[in-house]
Amino acid sequence: MKRLPILVCFVFGLVWEGPLSAQTPPVYLIRQGDPNGIPKWYHGRQIAQVMGHQGAGWLERPEREVEEQPNKLIRSLRLKGDEVVADIGAGSGYYTFRFATKVPKGKVLAVEIQQEMLDLLSQRKQATGIKNVELVLGTEKDPAMGDSRVDLILMVDVYHEFNFPFEMIESMVKSLKPGGRIAFVEFRLEDPQVPIKLVHKMTEKQLRKEMLDHPRLAHDETIETLPWQHIIVFKKKGAPDQKGISSPR
Numbered sequence: 001m002k003r004l005p006i007l008v009c010f011v012f013g014l015v016w017e018g019p020l021s022a023q024t025p026p027v028y029l030i031r032q033g034d035p036n037g038i039p040k041w042y043h044g045r046q047i048a049q050v051m052g053h054q055g056a057g058w059l060e061r062p063e064r065e066v067e068e069q070p071n072k073l074i075r076s077l078r079l080k081g082d083e084v085v086a087d088i089g090a091g092s093g094y095y096t097f098r099f100a101t102k103v104p105k106g107k108v109l110a111v112e113i114q115q116e117m118l119d120l121l122s123q124r125k126q127a128t129g130i131k132n133v134e135l136v137l138g139t140e141k142d143p144a145m146g147d148s149r150v151d152l153i154l155m156v157d158v159y160h161e162f163n164f165p166f167e168m169i170e171s172m173v174k175s176l177k178p179g180g181r182i183a184f185v186e187f188r189l190e191d192p193q194v195p196i197k198l199v200h201k202m203t204e205k206q207l208r209k210e211m212l213d214h215p216r217l218a219h220d221e222t223i224e225t226l227p228w229q230h231i232i233v234f235k236k237k238g239a240p241d242q243k244g245i246s247s248p249r
């Protein structure tokens with residue numbers, strides 16, 4: 001059975017990157033495609049290029065207030081105020097600092113792989129005096145957040161550009177507390193009116209297909225209140241009891 005994929009790849013000029021065991025995804029295909037993406041595919045989706053730190057100014061464009069309605073996004077996630085929130089791929093901190101003010105008794109971990117972005121985040125932290133933001137240098141495979149400490153993981157316009165999406169999500173699942181959530185905010189590929197490059201958009205169906213590789217995650221809700229973006233929320237299975245000890249669900 002395991003030989004068939006190798007044969008298919010050989011015939012179509014594709015290369016598997018990763019083990020073939022059914023227990024150990026991922027299976028990435030190496031193949032050219034849209035020039036805005038990298039030559040690597042996951043579950044039929046071409047992975048987008050990482051947005052360089054040179055584009056940090058674009059992340060702060062005032063149009064985002066109208067196009068993305070950050071306050072509506074924050075309200076949709078119904079924070080209590082004492083959570084640990086992780087903003088993975090925080091960029092210049094457009095969402096990081098907005099979330100930090102909503103969790104005054106908690107904190108926001110701002111995770112980045114580009115040191116230049118972390119430098120911007122650090123400057124902004126100093127300039128605003130907002131103290132409950134912790135900066136974390138991650139890697140392409142690991143956001144380096146430690147185990148079972150995060151209530152909510154937020155990824156705004158980020159997941160589609162992970163070079164190793166499977167490894168990133170596996171690591172995030174470990175970092176979540178039982179019952180913790182992961183919220184993906186991705187531009188709707190279903191809507192041709194959304195003026196974003198194709199490899200930087202995702203369908204809900206595609207995202208849910210990719211999350212099937214992570215059996216400890218269950219789809220919780222999809223919130224369609226933003227003009228251009230899906231908010232797709234997954235929960236880590238298992239809920240804390242009143243003493244904070246997790247029990248399988």
Ligand SMILES: C[S@@+](CC[C@H](N)C(=O)[O-])C[C@H]1O[C@@H](n2cnc3c(N)ncnc32)[C@H](O)[C@@H]1O
Nearest residue numbers: 051059089090091094111112113114140156158
């Ligand atoms: C399009 S920007 C979005 C920034 C921010 N979320 C926002 O909406 O303003 C994507 C960011 O994700 C970061 N990124 C890409 N892959 C990453 C990874 N594996 N871990 C952490 N950050 C990553 C990039 O460095 C880039 O700053």
